[in-house]
Amino acid sequence: MIDKGGLGEWCAKLVADYIASPNNSFNDAGEPAWEAPLVGFSSGADPLYPFYKRDIGDFYVQPIEFFRAAHPSVPVQPEELTVISWVLPQTRATKYDHRKESRMPCERWARARIMGEAVNNKLRAYMVETLKAAGYPAVAPMLSPLWKQHMSEKYLFASSWSERHAAYAAGLGTFGLSDGLITAKGKAHRVGSVIAKIDISPTPRPYDSHHAYCLWYAKGTCGVCIGKCPAGAITEKGHDKQRCSDYVDTTQAFVEEHYGFKGYGCGLCQVGVPCESRIPEGIDLR
Numbered sequence: 142m143i144d145k146g147g148l149g150e151w152c153a154k155l156v157a158d159y160i161a162s163p164n165n166s167f168n169d170a171g172e173p174a175w176e177a178p179l180v181g182f183s184s185g186a187d188p189l190y191p192f193y194k195r196d197i198g199d200f201y202v203q204p205i206e207f208f209r210a211a212h213p214s215v216p217v218q219p220e221e222l223t224v225i226s227w228v229l230p231q232t233r234a235t236k237y238d239h240r241k242e243s244r245m246p247c248e249r250w251a252r253a254r255i256m257g258e259a260v261n262n263k264l265r266a267y268m269v270e271t272l273k274a275a276g277y278p279a280v281a282p283m284l285s286p287l288w289k290q291h292m293s294e295k296y297l298f299a300s301s302w303s304e305r306h307a308a309y310a311a312g313l314g315t316f317g318l319s320d321g322l323i324t325a326k327g328k329a330h331r332v333g334s335v336i337a338k339i340d341i342s343p344t345p346r347p348y349d350s351h352h353a354y355c356l357w358y359a360k361g362t363c364g365v366c367i368g369k370c371p372a373g374a375i376t377e378k379g380h381d382k383q384r385c386s387d388y389v390d391t392t393q394a395f396v397e398e399h400y401g402f403k404g405y406g407c408g409l410c411q412v413g414v415p416c417e418s419r420i421p422e423g424i425d426l427r
């Protein structure tokens with residue numbers, strides 16, 4: 142058993158070591174899908190989780206519900222659970238290629254969306270198994286049968302768990318005009334999480350607004366992502382999920398024809414913008 146003080150460091154190292162290993166690859170050349178991760182923690186008793194259920198929709202599943210469904214014989218209270226969240230930043234090579242595009246994904250971006258997300262799924266499963274083996278029962282919401290897509294009255298496309306909202310709770314970043322999560326490594330990334338019965342102190346949230354890191358909301362400037370979207374899905378009012386989804390659907394035929402695998406992807410609003418790879422300059426950090 143590992144002492145409580147070191148549990149957070151141990152979990153963060155598990156994620157980092159996995160991403161530093163050959164498991165993190167999205168092509169036959171063994172090229173990494175992701176750069177070194179960010180890791181943060183939130184409590185299963187964080188009031189944000191019941192807030193999400195009220196705000197997003199009753200279909201949203203809280204950490205305690207995922208955990209009890211996976212481990213019905215394990216006695217547990219919400220405060221005994223930790224949500225371990227990670228951010229997997231796109232690589233410099235992927236961002237470099239994708240910045241040159243204006244309508245369709247570069248091959249690396251499309252690979253990151255499909256093969257890179259497969260790496261993320263294996264990382265979720267690896268974390269669950271490693272935690273379990275060390276005596277900490279765990280569940281990955283995205284691999285749970287309780288994970289489902291839904292339509293939200295307020296937010297249109299939604300699901301029973303949001304990796305980005307868990308990462309926000311874990312102090313890893315805030316939302317931008319384009320809906321992406323702006324983190325210390327920017328907003329070009331994928332996010333993951335597992336929920337475990339393990340006692341780890343929550344990561345402090347260095348912000349008091351869910352838009353704190355976006356120049357548009359914090360300073361009334363920028364708006365660069367508006368002009369990056371080929372679908373007109375980002376405006377001064379925010380992100381139009383229907384337009385975005387319809388556009389992403391059109392990328393499928395392109396990916397298959399040009400790159401030879403079934404995939405899709407856009408994310409053009411995530412590169413060539415001030416929040417691509419960092420919290421934008423000009424944001425006052427606490």
Ligand code: SF4
Nearest residue numbers: 317318356363364366
């Ligand atoms: S590009 Fe500018 S306006 Fe858009 S999300 Fe990033 S900081 Fe906000």
Ligand code: SF4
Nearest residue numbers: 370385407408409410
């Ligand atoms: S993912 Fe593409 S279509 Fe969707 S908002 Fe970003 S740039 Fe627009």
